[in-house]
Amino acid sequence: MNAATLFGICGAALAGLGLFGLITNSEPLRKILAFNLLGTGTFLIFGVVARRGAAAGLGGDPVPQALVITGIVVAFSATAMAVVLLLRLFEESGKATLDPNEADGASTAEDDS
Amino acid sequence: MMPGLAVLTDASADGFLLPLAIILPVAGILSAFVLGGRHAERIVLLLLVPGLGVAAAVFVAVWRGGRSLVYLVGGWEPPLGIALRADGISAAMMATVAVVICATALFARGEFAQPHGRPEARAPFVFWTLLLAIWTALNTIVLGDDLFNLYVALELLTFAAVPLVSLKGNAATLKAALRYLLFALFGSVLYLLGTVLIYSAYGTLDIVLLSGRVHPEPVAWIAAALMTMGLLAKTALFPLHLWLPPAHAGAPAPGSAVLSALVVKGSFFLIVRLWFDAMPGLMDLAAAQMLGTLGSGAILFGSILALRQQRLKLLIAYSTIAQIGYLFFIFPLALGAATSNPWSGFAWTGGWLQLFSHAFAKAAMFMAAGLIAETLGHDRIAQFGGIGRVLPITMFTFGLAGLSLMGVPPSGGFVAKVLLLRASIMEGQWWWAAAMLVGGLLAGGYVFMVLGKAFSSASASFKICAPVPRSREVLPLALALCAVLLGFVPLQPSNLLQIGRTAALTVASP
16 A cells, blocks of 8 residues: 555545534534534545646646645635634524524524515 | 537637626725725626626627637636636526626615715625625636636635625524535535546546546546535535525525525536536436436425415525426436437426526515515515505516416416426426426415415504615516516527537537
8 A cells, every 4th residue: 555545545534524523513613623624634635636646757746736725725714704603603692503493494584684 | 639629629709708707796896895885886886787798798609609608718728727618508697697686786775875974884895795706606607617616616606605694693694604604615525525536537627628538437426426415505405405595584685686596506507517518428317317306305395395484585495495496307307318419408498497587586586575574574474464555566576476486377487397397298207297287386375375465455563664665676577577588488499508518529529
């Protein structure tokens, strides 16, 4: 087993853990962390793909390396936005949970809509 | 590169229009930041005309030329560079987006004006810049020809749509926005994972190049499954629809109109791009049947829940879930074995017509709901008695939009559903027809439930909270009329929507 395969398996495992966490956890903060785990796994796979595409004397294929930078920036801003929403929700309601019982939206309608 | 692909990849003379469609709204956003919030509204209104003009020019160029417009960013050809490509469906989509955005902007003038003589408010500035951001993102999605570029556009759309949901800033809308964002992030990271698998297997992300390289093999199936799953979460197809009703009902009326009419269609557009353009021949009938089954589930589930809602905005949001279901009949019906070209059949035209007519009808409906809520101070359907006399034009608009949702002639929704019904009979897949007919009946049920209440006599507690000027009632009416006018397009597969399909060339020049 070479290094690329090892990292590839690590990336796949991280992505799997993240996906599991995203689906099974109900706490928004845990969901945000799980999303980051899933994202990290994906970025690691980008790195492995870059390494496997090494040619012409370069250490890796530059295209996935360029893509992964954009991906990280997007994931970072997404996390920032989710955390800000969560903080505002905590300020407004004193709770940082998404109650599954309200999933049908019964709670969102209010009179000033 | 295959010689046949040259038609799809050579830059065209009118290609400069494509980056213009993306740059114009971005320039608006940047200048709103520079000039300050008080000018945001004026900037948006100034940009409407050129934006509409660019969309119309692209539409005419594709229609007249009969081939897609291509622009190579920086003059670099794919796979090294990134191309922008406008084919028939992008041109039609761009025109729809431009019309709905223009109507929304004009409608929102009353609601999101900066107060005079008082400190600048934040909500109007946020609304106007986000509206432009949604316009940019949707134009990038319909024009993008590179899967990673499309990922960025998809994220741009999410980041513009989520804050629109929580514009009111109370706990309920913040919750809705957060739930929407979490679903959207789940979707986007799955899409990204699929993208990297495709790159690792085929060495390109350009859709035209991929159409000739993708073979039915495990890596392509896994990538396609991941990307489709992610996009389904963003499109809110049943059973991944949980985020949609609170989000669309919680946004202010112009925001709901854009979210329901356009934003969910952006990710649907990408699913079609993926299956019909990037990976033609990969999808087998079993996968298509599964998407169709989820679509039928959405129609039945969404319509029944819509019937049970007490609030008008939630009713309209559940109706969106149902109407999205119809779109997914494109997959089983257009991929059927009876026709040789999926995009020349009735289902292809019917599906797209459903998308466009729903965009107009649903935007009109949400605006009408906004006016009703503004007049009454609430949107509880049970207390609507008498509103029909106060807002006759708005109730007429609601009914017209309802015609299109039910599929009653004359309306775009009618033609779309007839085309889909014909396709399902021709393909021998009658079960979709059953779902469509039941969905139409249920849609009739919830539209008449609202209209019946509105035209019943006023109750003792009926009072007008804030009268709405007649001029504001005109814009939703215009949009509803657009949905009706779409019903006068000829009842046959449209040529425009067939322009620029990649699969046509790969089949012709193997």
